[in-house]
Amino acid sequence: MTDCCSVPSPSQLPQRCPGCGGGGRPVGAVTVQALARPGSVPVPSGPALRFCAVAACPVVYFGPGFRLDRQHLRVPVFQKEPAGDRIVCYCFGITESTLRREQAELGGSPSEERIRGEVRAGRCACEIENPQGTCCLGNVTLVLRAIAPTLVEGRK
Ligand SMILES: [Zn+2]
Numbered sequence: 722m723t724d725c726c727s728v729p730s731p732s733q734l735p736q737r738c739p740g741c742g743g744g745g746r747p748v749g750a751v752t753v754q755a756l757a758r759p760g761s762v763p764v765p766s767g768p769a770l771r772f773c774a775v776a777a778c779p780v781v782y783f784g785p786g787f788r789l790d791r792q793h794l795r796v797p798v799f800q801k802e803p804a805g806d807r808i809v810c811y812c813f814g815i816t817e818s819t820l821r822r823e824q825a826e827l828g829g830s831p832s833e834e835r836i837r838g839e840v841r842a843g844r845c846a847c848e849i850e851n852p853q854g855t856c857c858l859g860n861v862t863l864v865l866r867a868i869a870p871t872l873v874e875g876r877k
Contacts, residue, residue: 738773739788740780745771752854753782753789761793772853774800781852798852799860809864810836810857811850817864824869833861 738745748771754764770784781798782789791801799807806818815832823830839845840856847856865872 736769736771736784738771738775738778738780738783740773740783740790741775741778743773743775743778745773745783746853748772748782748854749848752848752852755849756794756796756852757782757789758793758795762787762789764789774853776801794852796850796852799857800853804867807864809860811852812836812845812847812857813839815861817868820861820864821868824865824872830861830865830869830872833858833865836861 736745737743750764750766750768750770752772753770754766757764765784765787767784770782770787772782773780778801779790779792780788781791781794781801791798796811797808799809804817806816808814808816809820810832813832813836815836819832820830823832836845836858840858845856848854851857
């Protein structure tokens with residue numbers, strides 16, 4: 722007997738987002754546990770959790786037998802909110818409007834400088850503050866590129 726015709730059990734199938742079918746990015750259980758609203762859904766401690774960054778999808782985290790939608794998080798999710806006044810840096814509470822105001826008034830971005838400095842000094846807590854579980858600087862650059870293309874030109 723071979724098992725060539727057996728159907729893989731659900732736990733062997735690659736995880737897909739139950740909301741949009743996307744693959745998602747791996748995210749630590751510590752992030753999910755920190756951001757899930759108390760009393761929403763029990764968060765598994767396993768390593769197989771993922772973050773869905775698709776804007777139109779209501780699912781933020783998923784894993785085997787687990788799904789957490791955006792209304793069950795204690796913060797809005799940058800990737801899933803309409804552009805305008807999103808929180809960009811969760812650790813230091815910097816929003817799109819902060820970045821836009823600095824750009825208009827100062828022609829630069831002291832907030833971005835500050836975030837870089839804090840990150841260098843190891844004083845950020847992206848793992849438990851930012852729903853994506855990783856540093857916000859990529860998002861900051863994304864927003865700056867939209868509001869002040871010349872400021873970030875030439876950066877990678
Ligand atoms: Zn999704």
